[in-house]
Amino acid sequence: MINEKDLRPKDMGRRDEQLIKLEHEQLMPLFPPYDKPRMEPPLTDPKPDWREKFCTSLDGYVGVDTLTRPKNNGEEDEFVRKFLSGLEKIFSDANNGALQPFLLSFEYCAKCDTCSAACHIYEASGKNELYRPIFRSEVLRKIVKKYFTKSGKLFGGFIGADIDVNWETIARLGELAYRCNLCRRCAQTCPLGLDNSLLTKEIRKIFSQEMGIAPLPLHTKGTVLQIKTGS
Numbered sequence: 001m002i003n004e005k006d007l008r009p010k011d012m013g014r015r016d017e018q019l020i021k022l023e024h025e026q027l028m029p030l031f032p033p034y035d036k037p038r039m040e041p042p043l044t045d046p047k048p049d050w051r052e053k054f055c056t057s058l059d060g061y062v063g064v065d066t067l068t069r070p071k072n073n074g075e076e077d078e079f080v081r082k083f084l085s086g087l088e089k090i091f092s093d094a095n096n097g098a099l100q101p102f103l104l105s106f107e108y109c110a111k112c113d114t115c116s117a118a119c120h121i122y123e124a125s126g127k128n129e130l131y132r133p134i135f136r137s138e139v140l141r142k143i144v145k146k147y148f149t150k151s152g153k154l155f156g157g158f159i160g161a162d163i164d165v166n167w168e169t170i171a172r173l174g175e176l177a178y179r180c181n182l183c184r185r186c187a188q189t190c191p192l193g194l195d196n197s198l199l200t201k202e203i204r205k206i207f208s209q210e211m212g213i214a215p216l217p218l219h220t221k222g223t224v225l226q227i228k229t230g231s
């Protein structure tokens, strides 16, 4: 496990069992009347059979119940291949017009960090590095740089394409896309008008449309129900 202050986007590729562990005392206290001692349930470690089946290696919690571990190297390779293929499509010419706000947000972040203070998840976690709005965006940028740019292929780690891409990296990124509720508060404070939630949304989209992976409650009680009954 890594001290959250030392956590860097490239650590998403580490083979550790779990990157960070949340502790009660780090979290933002709840407002009255929910601030009494023992009103909040304890934060527990993931059960061993969850670790074996799901991706608990991000923060010890499972948000995507259809994201299960591969049974062999072939399944792991296929998982990574599908993600990269979906990622490549986002940057294809056909998407240039439709995804322009995404591309601008992807390309022009000044890393000024103004958006962090607007994110309730980052703030409520006690400013945990993992939940910083630009953390998952930076992971995505590193993967794109590594696989889809000439400079990344040639110079790798020297120019920031320093992330190992394996099942753990991609699965953690999929989980991390559900540690953001796409509220776009961060976008309202960005001096450049960039929107990190668009990057999160594209990660979710690759998982659902290219890989068939989305949280079941969201899919069956959200998307499917809405198609059936209307909104």
Ligand code: SF4
Pocket: 118, 119, 120, 121, 122, 132, 133, 179, 180, 181, 182, 183, 184, 185, 186, 187, 196, 197
């Ligand atoms: S869109 Fe996501 S990252 Fe931005 S403020 Fe909302 S929860 Fe935080």
Ligand code: SF4
Pocket: 108, 109, 110, 111, 112, 113, 114, 115, 116, 134, 189, 190, 191, 192, 193, 194, 195, 196
């Ligand atoms: S406020 Fe905008 S430019 Fe600054 S770090 Fe956030 S997304 Fe990047």
